[in-house]
Amino acid sequence: MSLATDLIGEPIGADALSDLRSAVGERWVRTDPHVLDSYAAQPFHKVEVGVWIHRPIAVVMPGDATEVAAVVKACNRHHLRFKAFSTGWGAHAGAGFDNVVQIDLRRMNRILELDIENRTIVVEPYVTCAQIQAEVMRHGLNLHIHGAGSNCSPLANATSHMGMGFSSISMGYSPRNLMGIEWILPTGELVQVGSFATGAGWVSPDGPGPSLRGAIRGFAGADGGIGVFTRVGLKLYPWSGPAEIEVSGGSFRGMQVEIPPLNGSFMCIFSNLEDYGDALYDIGYAGIGYAQFKAATGLGLAIGEPELFRRIRDEPGFREQVRAFENQFIVIIGGHTQEHFDYEVAVLGDIVSEHNGTMNSTDGLMATGRGGLWWAVIRNSIAPGMFRPTGNFYSSMGGDEAIANALRQATVGEELKEGFIAEGSCADDLVDNAHTLLYENGLYAHTEELVLYDHRDREQNRKLKGLSDTVMHSIVERTLGGGGFSFFAGAYAHEVLGPHMENYHLWQRRLKSALDPEDLSDSKYFINSEGVEAAGHG
């Protein structure tokens, strides 16, 4: 499949190319069409029609922050938009317009500092969560892994995107795990945000005085629209397992893992939504749990056994049988001592019992073998499986608030998705797959209504924007948390959501203008500067 011609801009000018080569060295600037095309194949959460995103005008691969700053300054001199790329995942990681220089940060892949005593690590953009886990688990530590999974960059997530994950109940939300940020402004100046700015190490991401974290990101990140981030400090959390885990079998089917002592994984099933919700509140009060999430029934089967799922989905009675298990969640317990582990398991059992539920080991769930699901959650290797059933998916809802509101999001999301399935906008996954998890001892919660679709299916591809818009308007009309994943829809989402949310879009735009007056840091998934027309959506 070749790239649509309307997504290919003009070739880069000789002067600009020369400047970029001066910034990083000739070897690290690529304009070969086949290389550029590879950056245009990022169809996740692309809500416009078509498979490809824009092909960048050049790809540059800086080796450090100084080179990144030089690249950004070169882009400013030649009035070229630029977009940072770490490990990628979707359209928001790629060029949002024609003539964008893609700054691929893959050479910046080093763990720079590890402070075991104070549970902090300093990393560059291309370090993945899996890399960090491998380093820190030997010291009894772990990190929060966001929804995209362990193959992704925690820097990109914490600075520039969202930050929910299975471990949110005990490790929070990614941007709240920052301990400092090195930031190349859209104009090319380097800013050090937090304590390391004055040479004090990575002890605080805020100050002196106001915290520039607030200009960098909010609930969502700017997805490349507010400069480039070249180094962050991140918090680490305790890990009670061994330095290494023996894993055998495939990535999903029949994966066998010996769950180590002090660790366990339990599925808790309830007969109705009210009991399920009350149990979530009680888990929050109790202060237990290392990881927690709802394991969507239809989706779980679709990920684990996509072929089988497609074959049996429409068998008589199958849907009803699976939906009978929809009010459930999985809790991973990690104890510091045997007594602590036993206590948390007992408390979980008490809560489940009080709410008329049942509690079982997760061994064998989602077509995994013994311990497989436990490790898939600790490692967060489930997320990429989302592409298995139909080739692509879309996340909706996600405006995080009280558990009560998160449950409403699940109910409304299910209702909306019934309609999407009926009109052929997405695949039938038995409807129930609202993925709900708790943050920080259950203070608030996240609901994600996932929609499976095939971006190569022209009809589904065409209907995705309508689906996205329907959810966005429902969020406003039915008071569902906040913008959530609607920000994936691109800059135009702000014109819909902003007037209903304190006109935040006006302030966001003014800040963008103040920091990026020429609107060169690709604002497709952020917001365009005041007085600068967005290059169109779709």
Add this chain to the structure above:
Amino acid sequence: MTTPPIPTTTPTDVVTVAAGVDLGNHIRQAVSEGYGLVARSSTGQARHGRGTVSGGARLLDLSALRRVPLLSARERVAIVEAGVTYRQLQPLLDAEGLRLCHPLLPPAGKSVVASLMDREPPMAPRHHWDFTDPMLCAELWFGTGDRFRTGSAAGPGATLEEQWRAGMFQKNPLGPAQTDLAKLAQGAQGSLGFATWTSVRLELRPEIRADLRICCEDLSRIAGFVAAITRRRLGEEILIMDRCQLTRIAEALGVSAGEATHRWSLLLTVGSLPRRPEESMAMQLRQIEELAAAAGLPLEHLAGTADQELMMAVTSLPELPAKIEDWKLAATGGCRELAFLTTLDRALPLVDHVRSRWLGLGIGEGSIGTYLQPLNQGRTCHVELSAFVAPAEASTLDDTTAVLVEELIDAGAFFSRPVGAAIAPTFARCGDVVRTLHKVKAVLDPHGVLNPGALCFDPAIAAAAFEEVSSS
């Protein structure tokens, strides 16, 4: 780079803002008539001279805003208006079995909102997930006169009542959307926005409590132990003080100073968890005892001892004796403070450096108190040194503070919340930050009416910082 305008034409006066009044009108009037505004929510003498009128600004007194519009035990959240003090809020929380993690012995008139907006250090690191905690959402007023509610309080849902009906309780502290204006206003000392309320995360009050203490000469051993227990999120309040600090608090509160004979005292409370309370206490205490034994530290249980009274007073919000608004000012009527962040394992050389400088200036050994507060689930340490001196003596310290701050920054201290003489040397080290904050100020306070000249928005401080950028 231009610095923000500083209004100069105004008389100093005080306007008390009544409940329900649109703060935007006051701000728009200041813009139109060209004078500055300073807001104050607390009452009584300010520790750092903040909230006073300088440069001809008008003082907006927010202390009359005293409602608690939301208090929910189910959601573990409350909304408090700017004038609500810790001591006013506490009985309301007690009645619901809740607690708000608070800083060490706030003055009687200390506003909860002011304390949170200033990122004051709370005493319970296990509940301190991020530096903004326990603040969640806020109602802010910018220098344009516009109101802005942050986090999930932004909506959707046009009113708080509408949001409550939909199950939204102003809990998500981030955003809205892709900027976080609360983080910009927090720590800005009113220079980027005034807050009229904040929502706060609350914790369940433990049924059973244990008061523990470790006395030791060697801070490094205490640091290792604190790292071990905070890694497991054990303990509620965890704080470290030296003898002088404990003695001064005890004297101010009228309780026994106890028998702390060593230089350092680690005060540690343990609370039962809501489920299986006795079992949870035993489980936590066993871990703490094992970790203390492994570190070779003597763990004392204070239940039933004379020392427990002081422990209870330090970790709670005790009634202050008559005529005492602030324990720090009780003895001499004055106090000078240096507060910064580092890690607990790096704190001692910094502490000793300050002590050495102050002793050299003739401050007595018994007048220098040290307080170390683990934060951020134990990853960070707030270091606070207090010189309990009479106001007349304080100027001796003031003259040397800027140099001392320079030395501390060189040695690795981070002045996250600089005040007074610490402001200039701190911002001089980060011209890149100052330059960016000025761009932010131009958006949120384009006329420069909010606390003119505060922090790095003082023209002289900004000029020095910009010089640092251009020379680096």
